[in-house]
Amino acid sequence: MTEQDAGAILSAPLIIEYPFKRTTGPVIGAFLTGLREQVLVGSKAADGRVIVPPAEFDPVSGEDLTELVEVGPAGEITTWAWVTHPHEKHPLDQPFAWALIKPDGADTPMLGAVAADGIDALATGARVTPVWAEEREGHINDLTHWVLEAEGGAA
Amino acid sequence: MPPEISLPASLQDVEQVRSVRTPARLDYEFTAGEASSRFLKGITQKKIIGQRATPESRVYVPPRGADPELGATTPIEVEVAQVGTVTSFCMVNVAFYGSVMELPYTSALILLDGADLSIMHLIQEIPADEVRIGMRVEAVWRDDADIEPTLESIKWFRPNGEPDDPNVRIPGEDHGTGLGSWVGGVAPTEALIRNPRTGEGGQA
Numbered sequence: 388m389t390e391q392d393a394g395a396i397l398s399a400p401l402i403i404e405y406p407f408k409r410t411t412g413p414v415i416g417a418f419l420t421g422l423r424e425q426v427l428v429g430s431k432a433a434d435g436r437v438i439v440p441p442a443e444f445d446p447v448s449g450e451d452l453t454e455l456v457e458v459g460p461a462g463e464i465t466t467w468a469w470v471t472h473p474h475e476k477h478p479l480d481q482p483f484a485w486a487l488i489k490p491d492g493a494d495t496p497m498l499g500a501v502a503a504d505g506i507d508a509l510a511t512g513a514r515v516t517p518v519w520a521e522e523r524e525g526h527i528n529d530l531t532h533w534v535l536e537a538e539g540g541a542a
Numbered sequence: 543m544p545p546e547i548s549l550p551a552s553l554q555d556v557e558q559v560r561s562v563r564t565p566a567r568l569d570y571e572f573t574a575g576e577a578s579s580r581f582l583k584g585i586t587q588k589k590i591i592g593q594r595a596t597p598e599s600r601v602y603v604p605p606r607g608a609d610p611e612l613g614a615t616t617p618i619e620v621e622v623a624q625v626g627t628v629t630s631f632c633m634v635n636v637a638f639y640g641s642v643m644e645l646p647y648t649s650a651l652i653l654l655d656g657a658d659l660s661i662m663h664l665i666q667e668i669p670a671d672e673v674r675i676g677m678r679v680e681a682v683w684r685d686d687a688d689i690e691p692t693l694e695s696i697k698w699f700r701p702n703g704e705p706d707d708p709n710v711r712i713p714g715e716d717h718g719t720g721l722g723s724w725v726g727g728v729a730p731t732e733a734l735i736r737n738p739r740t741g742e743g744g745q746a
Contacts, residue, residue: 397579401572413547419559457550525559
């Protein structure tokens with residue numbers, strides 16, 4: 388093979404995108420409906436625990452879970468990890484925390500991004516409140532991220 | 543039947559979400575490699591350039607840099623004709639994401655004169671249901687100012703007025719990779735299509 392200078396080889400962006408849609412079913416649909424309406428809902432399990440986001444089946448018995456209840460929307464950080472260099476697909480472009488957040492009235496935590504001035508501003512047990520997108524469509528991104536209640540969140 | 547769900551009061555009188563967007567997207571930088579780069583540079587000069595391994599071996603268009611039969615690189619460049627024969631086609635009646643074509647339209651495999659491998663392209667300037675195997679077609683290029691290193695610089699192929707070629711070869715059918723062929727001047731219908739692996743069907 389003959390020598391080629393690098394400029395002789397062409398390259399171009401290639402984006403492969405599948406615009407999938409999936410049906411939600413009544414339980415996940417209700418959770419997403421709640422996000423659109425700025426309401427968090429969980430499902431009540433047979434043992435009385437409230438699972439957030441709602442589960443379609445009882446984690447112990449496997450029975451259908453049919454009772455959805457409102458929780459939060461404010462909650463408490465149960466554990467978290469600081470992201471020093473956000474990826475372009477992350478919800479925030481400043482350093483932030485991925486956290487498990489247990490909304491008030493819930494017995495399980497859900498994952499969310501928490502904005503904070505720095506790693507020292509966060510602690511397990513800190514109170515956070517959701518920030519909603521201005522335009523909501525019934526999608527997980529309707530809840531853009533969480534902020535500390537003390538910092539401008541509705542306490 | 544799904545179970546009845548009881549909703550909190552705040553969600554009882556609003557329209558329920560029933561579906562959700564879940565797009566999958568991958569961003570690549572595609573590097574064409576040497577063979578495709580040379581082919582695409584030919585396209586910028588409105589030339590269709592194939593490659594072959596030896597002066598007698600098959601001419602591949604578009605070239606991928608190797609002859610899969612011989613297991614050899616294809617250093618010899620050969621300009622092929624801008625006219626060819628439809629070897630297979632598909633009429634598209636269903637819109638799909640990202641398509642800008644008016645329905646129905648026809649996508650075809652076209653064996654350019656001098657090539658041994660069909661390229662896939664659009665057939666236009668003829669009603670979609672009149673496209674047929676054996677039809678002779680010619681390339682229609684974009685305006686010169688819009689020529690880029692992409693096969694889309696050929697807008698489509700159109701009938702060139704020559705009579706159909708009743709003996710069109712299906713690339714590969716003579717050595718067991720084709721799915722059907724014209725037999726005795728008769729188009730490959732389902733009844734005539736030969737299974738290349740078992741040799742069953744069709745007329746040997």
